[in-house]
Amino acid sequence: MSDTQAVLAETATPQAAPAAIFGDSHAPTVPMQLEPRELKIQFTGSGSEYFRIWIVNLLLIVVTLGLYLPFAKARRLRYLWSNTVVDGQALSFHGNAWKMFRGFVLLLLLSGSYAVASRLSVTAGIFAFTVMCALWPSLWRASLQFRMANTGWRGLRFAFTGDVAGAYKAWLPIYIPLVVMVAAQLLLADAQLRKDFSAPVQVYAVLMGVSLLTLMVLTPWGLARIKRYQHGGYALADQQTRMDLGTGRFYGLGFKTLGVGLLAILAPAFALGVLAAVLFAGNKMALTVAVPVGVLVGYLMGFAVVGPYWTARLQNMVWSHTASQDLRFDSQLKMRSLLGLTVVNFLLMALTLGLYRPFAVIATTRLRLEAVSLSSEADIDRWLAGAAAQYQDAAGDAAGDFFGIDMGL
Amino acid sequence: MTLDCFDGRSAQAQPAQIWLQDGALHVLTTQLQRHPVRAVHWPERQRHGQRQVLLPDGAVLSCTDSARWDAWARDSGLRDSLTVRWMQSWRGAGVAALLMLAFAFSLWRWGAPAAADVVVRWVPPALERSIGENALSQVDELWLQPSKLKAEQQQRLQERFAALVTASGQGATSYRLHFRAGPKAMGPNAFALPGGDIVLTDALVEFLSDQEDAVLGVLAHELGHVKHQHGLRLLVKSSLVGAMAGLMLGDFSSLLAGVPAVLANAGYSREAEREADRCARDTLRAGGLSPTVMAVFFERLQGLRKGKEGEGRFSVPSAIASHPDDEERRRFFSSPN
Numbered sequence: 090m091s092d093t094q095a096v097l098a099e100t101a102t103p104q105a106a107p108a109a110i111f112g113d114s115h116a117p118t119v120p121m122q123l124e125p126r127e128l129k130i131q132f133t134g135s136g137s138e139y140f141r142i143w144i145v146n147l148l149l150i151v152v153t154l155g156l157y158l159p160f161a162k163a164r165r166l167r168y169l170w171s172n173t174v175v176d177g178q179a180l181s182f183h184g185n186a187w188k189m190f191r192g193f194v195l196l197l198l199l200s201g202s203y204a205v206a207s208r209l210s211v212t213a214g215i216f217a218f219t220v221m222c223a224l225w226p227s228l229w230r231a232s233l234q235f236r237m238a239n240t241g242w243r244g245l246r247f248a249f250t251g252d253v254a255g256a257y258k259a260w261l262p263i264y265i266p267l268v269v270m271v272a273a274q275l276l277l278a279d280a281q282l283r284k285d286f287s288a289p290v291q292v293y294a295v296l297m298g299v300s301l302l303t304l305m306v307l308t309p310w311g312l313a314r315i316k317r318y319q320h321g322g323y324a325l326a327d328q329q330t331r332m333d334l335g336t337g338r339f340y341g342l343g344f345k346t347l348g349v350g351l352l353a354i355l356a357p358a359f360a361l362g363v364l365a366a367v368l369f370a371g372n373k374m375a376l377t378v379a380v381p382v383g384v385l386v387g388y389l390m391g392f393a394v395v396g397p398y399w400t401a402r403l404q405n406m407v408w409s410h411t412a413s414q415d416l417r418f419d420s421q422l423k424m425r426s427l428l429g430l431t432v433v434n435f436l437l438m439a440l441t442l443g444l445y446r447p448f449a450v451i452a453t454t455r456l457r458l459e460a461v462s463l464s465s466e467a468d469i470d471r472w473l474a475g476a477a478a479q480y481q482d483a484a485g486d487a488a489g490d491f492f493g494i495d496m497g498l
Numbered sequence: 499m500t501l502d503c504f505d506g507r508s509a510q511a512q513p514a515q516i517w518l519q520d521g522a523l524h525v526l527t528t529q530l531q532r533h534p535v536r537a538v539h540w541p542e543r544q545r546h547g548q549r550q551v552l553l554p555d556g557a558v559l560s561c562t563d564s565a566r567w568d569a570w571a572r573d574s575g576l577r578d579s580l581t582v583r584w585m586q587s588w589r590g591a592g593v594a595a596l597l598m599l600a601f602a603f604s605l606w607r608w609g610a611p612a613a614a615d616v617v618v619r620w621v622p623p624a625l626e627r628s629i630g631e632n633a634l635s636q637v638d639e640l641w642l643q644p645s646k647l648k649a650e651q652q653q654r655l656q657e658r659f660a661a662l663v664t665a666s667g668q669g670a671t672s673y674r675l676h677f678r679a680g681p682k683a684m685g686p687n688a689f690a691l692p693g694g695d696i697v698l699t700d701a702l703v704e705f706l707s708d709q710e711d712a713v714l715g716v717l718a719h720e721l722g723h724v725k726h727q728h729g730l731r732l733l734v735k736s737s738l739v740g741a742m743a744g745l746m747l748g749d750f751s752s753l754l755a756g757v758p759a760v761l762a763n764a765g766y767s768r769e770a771e772r773e774a775d776r777c778a779r780d781t782l783r784a785g786g787l788s789p790t791v792m793a794v795f796f797e798r799l800q801g802l803r804k805g806k807e808g809e810g811r812f813s814v815p816s817a818i819a820s821h822p823d824d825e826e827r828r829r830f831f832s833s834p835n
Binding site (some may be wrong): 110133134135140142143144145147148149151152164167168171172174177178179181241242243244245246313326344429444469471472473 | 505544547558560702742
């Protein structure tokens, strides 16, 4: 606690101080344009070492009934960060496990009451859902702030500079249809309570259908806004990232993914259907086997093909358009490599009852991180800490876990 | 030793000389700083990755040569924490993996049932009833229609069942018997919900129209579920197992995480069915009826199932006809003790 306050005080000191300490006579006001230089990104983590960390963490989590979770998480992040080497220097993770623990307990209470509420009654569930929806963008922003503020490189802390209003605006396109959906559910629950079926289920179904359709149509737009907000908010020293990527590109990716999905799921389903029809012609029992097998194959294809396709293309698109004044990112993640890795990971995890998971995490992280390259035109030695790095409450970070969000990398 | 020092204000590395003395870390750059050992955030020993020392003033000492750091730390008398020593030994990790498997097994075998016992004791009956009523209104909305049975027939079944419950000394178990017409796919069916709502489909009454005692046997089975609060127990147990599976596999693939949960649930509900069968047999006997009437029911179910398979269906999705196989259950109800 007092440590972090001290740190806060340090970083908040005026920028004149470091210059004085170094006896640096040229204040870094005139940025020097240098030849672009590649800052190599390497990931040095090892699956077998991460396995040992993971299994001991997991055991400690279960014997403490989950209370060890934030400590395990801090160790996991420290391991991953210290193995993420940018231009020869690893990232450092500064999160305080005890602060993370507080945030974790808070979230536990919140999600516990959410779960209870939604089990108890429809109305309570919808109320809880509405509260969650209202809080979500600011929790999401808090988690980004926490994650960035606790990440350092060469002693400088990152920051996330997006504001609260921006977070809400970014989520707006996805929120509108969601609100309609909740409203439809509310109406239905109300009708059920009053045993009033004058407005039948059809009304509800139509409302649901329309809002779902709207959601699907608006999602690429929403995603574009969310990514622009996210990638426009990362900061380190005087560098502030931005992402110049039009909404159209997100629609393009959405359509392509839809096409890939249709091909990947329908083609094998069709082949399977033809095969079943030829092999078991006239045997109706075969249908009862073919349908679940078809569904399973569809899921697996979606998991193995559509997932990696979407992940790889989105990462490449978003990071290749992210830049700050002197830094430029580029991502060349090959969909085929990610696909192969995902399939291997899935099979090995199924075979080992999940024990392969830490190896899978390391391999995936390596593939995704090392696909990114970073070039710099700045004299990094002259970088100074940004104005006032803020240290956010760890509740936001726990919330990020709860909702399963991450940094997109 | 010498390493890179980043002061937290500038990205420029300065060479720093560090040593431990009098319980303090001494850092010499252009000036000398001391930090109490306890205030420093030391890196944990690991084979891969760089070593970073986080100082209380926001500065970071960075050592890219981890072997050199580890040697220095050992020579300076910095000790690894117990957890780190555990994690860095393959034997320790192996023990942890075995303990983890043992834990998962005990959770499934003893932990979840024990937790269910506790929850069942603490959940107020009103809450359990409201869970059941919610479920009933949902299935009513989605699948069920009002019963088309004659009022007298419903009345007679209600009365005979009430008499059986009282005669078998289970008058304290509160239940409500509902008659409903289900969709065709539901077939002859009956199910119990948390809180004591028992639903009986018209198809089952018709299926056993000449064997009313068997209908009572089915109801006694459902009463067994109510008495032992199987609905609530199953809810608790499956949530726990699901959470456990989710912890290990969840964010990789929900399908993989779902498999152990489904398997564990199958085990639990099989057990519950056996318990309800025992309850049904005792109830029938106490009410002066012969449990062998149930044998007729299972024979007919087998027949129905065979017939349906010819039509291209696998099974009758009947709650009472689910888990332990019909033959075993037929023998159970036919056996003399």
